[in-house]
Amino acid sequence: MNFEAITEAIPSYFAGVSVTLQLLCVALLFGLALAIPLGVARASNNRWLSWPVWAYTYVMRGTPMLVQLFLIYYGMAQFDAVRDSALWPWFSSAWFCAMLTFTLNTSAYTAEIIAGAMRAIPAGEVEAARSLGLSGWRVLTRIVLPSSMRRALPAYSNEVIMMLHGTSLASTVTLVDLTGAAREMNARTYLPFEAFVTAGIFYLALTFMLVSLFHFAEKRWLRHLAPRSQTVLQPIAIAS
Amino acid sequence: MLHGFLPTLIDGTGITLAVAFLSLVIAVMLGLLGAAARLSKVPLLRGMATVYTTVIRGVPDLVLMLLIFYGGQLAINAAALALGYENTLDIDPFVAGVATIGFIFGAYLTETFRGALLAIHAGQREAGLAFGMSRLKVFWRITFPQMIRLAIPGFTNNWLVLVKSTALVSVIGLTDMMHRAGMAAGATREPFTFYCAAAVIYLAITTVSLLGLGVLERRYSVGIRRAA
Numbered sequence: 001m002n003f004e005a006i007t008e009a010i011p012s013y014f015a016g017v018s019v020t021l022q023l024l025c026v027a028l029l030f031g032l033a034l035a036i037p038l039g040v041a042r043a044s045n046n047r048w049l050s051w052p053v054w055a056y057t058y059v060m061r062g063t064p065m066l067v068q069l070f071l072i073y074y075g076m077a078q079f080d081a082v083r084d085s086a087l088w089p090w091f092s093s094a095w096f097c098a099m100l101t102f103t104l105n106t107s108a109y110t111a112e113i114i115a116g117a118m119r120a121i122p123a124g125e126v127e128a129a130r131s132l133g134l135s136g137w138r139v140l141t142r143i144v145l146p147s148s149m150r151r152a153l154p155a156y157s158n159e160v161i162m163m164l165h166g167t168s169l170a171s172t173v174t175l176v177d178l179t180g181a182a183r184e185m186n187a188r189t190y191l192p193f194e195a196f197v198t199a200g201i202f203y204l205a206l207t208f209m210l211v212s213l214f215h216f217a218e219k220r221w222l223r224h225l226a227p228r229s230q231t232v233l234q235p236i237a238i239a240s
Numbered sequence: 241m242l243h244g245f246l247p248t249l250i251d252g253t254g255i256t257l258a259v260a261f262l263s264l265v266i267a268v269m270l271g272l273l274g275a276a277a278r279l280s281k282v283p284l285l286r287g288m289a290t291v292y293t294t295v296i297r298g299v300p301d302l303v304l305m306l307l308i309f310y311g312g313q314l315a316i317n318a319a320a321l322a323l324g325y326e327n328t329l330d331i332d333p334f335v336a337g338v339a340t341i342g343f344i345f346g347a348y349l350t351e352t353f354r355g356a357l358l359a360i361h362a363g364q365r366e367a368g369l370a371f372g373m374s375r376l377k378v379f380w381r382i383t384f385p386q387m388i389r390l391a392i393p394g395f396t397n398n399w400l401v402l403v404k405s406t407a408l409v410s411v412i413g414l415t416d417m418m419h420r421a422g423m424a425a426g427a428t429r430e431p432f433t434f435y436c437a438a439a440v441i442y443l444a445i446t447t448v449s450l451l452g453l454g455v456l457e458r459r460y461s462v463g464i465r466r467a468a
Contacts, residue, residue: 062400062446063439064407067418071439074425075432165300172302172411179303192310200299200307207298 009185016181023167027102034107039114060108073097094173113155117148157214245424252417263341270346275353296347309336309412337409352394356387389460396453
């Protein structure tokens, strides 16, 4: 291990962490904003609402995010209509394309998580709200959503970790995120072990930070569900 | 169709599927070993398995793949030099891809199998032992068949993620379906068309997998009562 080379490259890794976190935060924020209405539609009994969302999540979850990223970043340039439009400055930017891809991708996974949590809501909670005379909208916004968003927390934490790892794809479209910083160091010094192990350690640290953040959130918001089962949360498990 | 690139894409799909199946074999073996180690009474084995699953699941696939591809290349050349070989050996992207994906999903399957094994009542094993079966026989005849049913949902999920991860081997230069779609896109200047074609092929693999594993799950759930 050439520690001198690692120390020299550390500033570029921190710059990479900042890019990774920016991509992650934007994608999660907009992805969640999209996923809530999509999840509600997906869990709806109205077929005309749930079916299109099913199709959307099926396609987004059934294809690799790398394909989605290349479709948006390289694919859009195929159409003169896009190239000549006011949108072109956006679609020619790797930043915008990466953020758009990650946002759409996480919105599909998150919509399924929210819909699953909504379906699992005890019927009694909804019936109790109805019997108190709450309107459908109020039952949704006051009872169903707050309760199911909490229940969705453990699955959502997995999705966030998957997304953190997914942002590494940004390095394939010229962005210098954490993985990009490692690839640059490898290209410059030809020290692949040093370059990628360092990136791995940074990712591990970020993963642990996110896991403990969610652990904290679950302790706070899922306390009412805690005492019956003292299950210890798995640090990272794949999103179901 | 597709400017004559369809045959090469279909060829590439064969490579993609070969990478996926071979790495699945490695992953299942590592997953079973890992699950056995996680549940073993030997603290060292337990510790090693825990480190394995925690580290692998905490680092992106792409970083691990680049590490094994570039780092493995260096390690093999150093080893070859130490053994007195003059010629440098090249790591094949196919081998690097299969090894990495197998190694990564071994960690995920370790957790899947561990959870499934834990869900089997200890009385089942005890009953087998009380009949005088050896521990190996108890595993093959009693624990394993029941574990399959419990592991199928997690297994399905991991398989689907694995198939999608194989797209990453195109980044290290394997001419899989994704790589060929990229080349065709460059040659025809129609990237949208070809990445769409790639997406459709992946979607087809996903759909067939879901149907097939659904059949398997129903088969292994015969005799299991479900609440209506």
